[in-house]
Amino acid sequence: MTSCHDTSGGLVDARTGLAADPSAPSVVLVGNPNVGKSTLFNALTGARQQVTNAPGTTVEVQLGTWRGLTGTASGTGSDESGAVRVLDLPGTYSLLARSPDERVTAETVAGRGALGVPDLAVVLVEAGALSRSLYLLAQVAGAGQALVVALTMTDVAATRGVLVDPERLATLLGVPVVPIDPRTGTGLDRLTRVVSDALTAGVPPVLLPDAAPACSCHGDVACGTGCSCGRPLDLDAELASADRLFTWVDGVQRALASREVDAAVPGAPSSARPAPVRTWSDRVDRVLLDPWFGVPVFLAVMWALFQLATTVAAPLMGAVSSLVDGPVASAVRTALPGPHWLESFVVDGVLAGVGTVLSFAPLMGLMFLAIAVLEDSGYLARAAFVADRAMRAIGLDGRAMLPLVVGFGCNLPALAATRTLPHARQRLLTGLLVPYTSCSARLTVYILLASVFFPAHAGTAIFLMYVSSIALVVVGGLVLRATAFRDLRREPFVLALPAYQRPRVRALLLSAWVRVRMFVTDAGKIIVVTLTVVWVLMAVPVAGGHQIADVPVADSLYGRTALAIAPVFAPAGFDDWHASAALLTGFVAKEVVVGSFAQSYAVDEPIDAGVAGDLGSRLRATFESSSGGYAGAAAAAFMVFVLAYTPCLATVAEQRRLFGSRWTFGAIGVQLVIAWTAAVIVFQLGRLL
Structure with missing residues (x-):
């Protein structure tokens, strides 16, 4: 039998040496974007995690060890218990993949990823967005995956007048439903116990309506929009399958709104729902999403990021460089016997390289923290919305504006900022354009030459260099879109705006530490x-x-x-x-x-x-x-x-x-x-x- 999108090899990062132990139980985290999945992953794994790429792709995934959880995967025939691997999959709204990121998620859920067949999927369901969350859950269940539901953002939903009873939802689905708040740690202990029990004893499948096959080679609804086997998708069957899933989702929602769980059938009457409540987030969005007020705020935030990369981090970088070049280098020279060339090799060669790496660490740490604050607070999604129109010229959406603006401060953290983009091809295209943004280090060269050769017009000369930089980004983007990235379609920009939240310092520091550590050890x-x-x-x-x-x-x-x-x-x-x-x-x-x-x-x-x-x-x-x-x-x-x-x-x-x-x-x-x-x-x- 031919499988579609076959992936060979294990989840091994050639740069970190992180390998996925095939004997250990595996859990995958699945959910929509901005549903709290990565926050949950950080809370579950702590510092015991690595950032890597899925084999053969530029899609970033995170693999870690679930703290305090050991278990034996049911059905494996193994009596050995060990650390449980947990994989944070890219966020997606559907397993019908249209991008490399979604394809990695779909293949992993279907058992064709580097982990093999996952022992369990923890599906994150957003209380305030049940319809799209349950649709993804239905697809995960339809792929034959055992699952546990983590119900998130119940507090945000409550402010909008939406109350979800986790016990009723568990009864309707037939699987455990655990309300959690990964930002505060609420419910994580219970989730750990439920997952441990599920790995040991198993969980029943979610009862779904019969789904028609979407792939004519073996009927896999998670296959995506095409098969490597060369056989076409049965689009009529795919639409019929989606219609049945939407009918099932509607039935679950009606049952949750009903007073009686027994009424959980499609078409059953539902009780009146409370009128939508205008929240604080709604009132703030009236300002931040308005073109007249939102754009100046967006420019101010981008300016702050630029300043962070150019002025705030500079003293820290200088302090690290001075420490390495001064006391550390002197101590090495004193302690190192031997000829002059050996001393020069160690100090001016190896130690200089180490000093260069360490000097960039404060900049990377500050930038990771700043981006995480914008993302965790909910503003980054608003910034993408405001900047979307400006980025349409080169076929990207508004989220690409952030790394390009940061690039004018420093190209290095700008590349790190590409992780906020939802799809691997978008990250790659933006990453190829970032080097054409004129970083502050180039400014020293401009100042020297402009002051020497154009003393009366030095400011104009420098300004023209930045204009040239913007032109290179735009022209480069247009050329790349017309050549190597013809497959990158400019789709309608649909973005779910998360509620504004107060960032959690501990989670942000942990995330920044992991990524800085990866930079120091790899780059x-x-x-x-x-x-x-x-x-x-x-x-x-x-x-x-x-x-x-x-x-x-x-x-x-x-x-x-x-x-x-x-x-x-x-x-x-x-x-x-x-x-x-x-x-x-x-x-x-x-x-x-x-x-x-x-x-x-x-x-x-x-x-x-x-x-x-x-x-x-x-x-x-x-x-x-x-x-x-x-x-x-x-x-x-x-x-x-x-x-x-x-x-x-x-x-x-x-x-x-x-x-x-x-x-x-x-x-x-x-x-x-x-x-x-x-x-x-x-x-x-x-x-x-």
């Missing part, structure tokens, strides 16, 4: 190794009279490499090894470009990049010579190249962690081509002005 390895390679290039002499780790830049392997690639930039007007060497260091960090210029000219790095001093005169002389007298045009071309070419090493490492090597290295190649082409165009046009 950190790449950064340390690459910086060590850079040290080797700068330490190895290629001319006589020098020792290893004691060589001028011009006579090092690094300097000769820069000299070899300099002719590539002749059409852009800066075919000089000082410029190409600065661009090479820019792969590590864009702010290092200024320091590289100073080092290659053997002058002190200016305290204020706007007052270049001797460095400025040398830069002008170099660009005058390399451009044939068009120094201003060459400087503008250099600034454009810095804007468009590969982002810093930390960003590249995070891209690789999130999207894989193929997309990352392919993007690097495209970025270099675009940067070179744009620089050449700017220089050649500048010569004519």
Whole structure:
């Protein structure tokens, strides 16, 4: 028998080494978006969790160990008890998958995912949105999955006059229903006991109306919108199946509204429901969703995020760098016996890489916390609604605005912010556009060159760089949508607005800690190794009279490499090894470009990049010579190249962690081509002005 969307291999993250033990019982969390699923996962697993990608996809899932829960999966034939694995699946409204994220959820529920057949599904049902929650529950049950219901947001529903009796719902469904509040921990102990009993003794199936098969190869309603077996879906049968499920959902809702559980049949009369109550969230939304008031508030929030990434985190990053470069480096030098080259390798190579990783940790932590606060409070959904119209031009919805705005502060946390997007293809497209947002590190280069070459119009020159950045994002998005992302359909933006809530500090700190830890351990390895390679290039002499780790830049392997690639930039007007060497260091960090210029000219790095001093005169002389007298045009071309070419090493490492090597290295190649082409165009046009 041929199965659709067959997934081979286990849930193993090649970067973290996290493996799914096939002998341990497994529980999956299933629910609509914004129903509290991830909050429940964090409460159940604590710090014993890992963020990884489903095999063969860029879909992010979280796998952890259920604290305080051990059990034997019923029907496995095993008498061994062990830690229970719990997998947080992507939120979805239906198992008829239309996106990679929904497909991962549908395949896992149907037993074709990396976990195999889950032993139990905990389906989160939102008390205030029973219709869409019960429809998903019916599909999970229709896939043959044993389940337990976690009833969430009962307090929010009560403020709207909606009361759900969990005992009546349990009687109607025939399975345990546990009311919980994962934000406060209410009901989690009972949920743990119920799940433990269900893993040991099993639970009865939910009684559903007969469902017609949607897939003509084996009748799997969770198959999605297509089969890898090549056989078509029976759309008439799919619609009939959906109609029967909706009829069942309506019957359950009528029974809940009725005074008698015995009346729980389709078409039974229901008691009058209370009139909708206008809540505090409704009153706030009248302001935040209004175009005249909502847009300024949205811009203010985005500005605050920008400030967080550029000014608030900067002192913390500087403090960490000073600690590593100062006391820690001195202690290592004192404790490390041996030749000078070994000391330089450890301190200037390995330790410098570790310091770079650790210096980014405060920035990542603050940004993760800020995004989590916006998401947990309910405002992020409103921000997406307000920004949706502006993002339609490149085929994305309003949620993509957040990472793109953050990218103007720093590209690294901007990539982290893509996790707020609902679908993997949207996250990938946005992640490919983020490097074209001009981060604050590039600003130091703009200030130096603008003050040297355009002193009377420095502000205008810098402003034009940001305008160019926005143009690159828009044009890049349009090109990607027309080529590699033709399959990314622009669907109507339907978004369920969650009620405003007070964020829970402990849960937010835990979530931020897990993600920062993942960055440090995964992306950190790449950064340390690459910086060590850079040290080797700068330490190895290629001319006589020098020792290893004691060589001028011009006579090092690094300097000769820069000299070899300099002719590539002749059409852009800066075919000089000082410029190409600065661009090479820019792969590590864009702010290092200024320091590289100073080092290659053997002058002190200016305290204020706007007052270049001797460095400025040398830069002008170099660009005058390399451009044939068009120094201003060459400087503008250099600034454009810095804007468009590969982002810093930390960003590249995070891209690789999130999207894989193929997309990352392919993007690097495209970025270099675009940067070179744009620089050449700017220089050649500048010569004519």
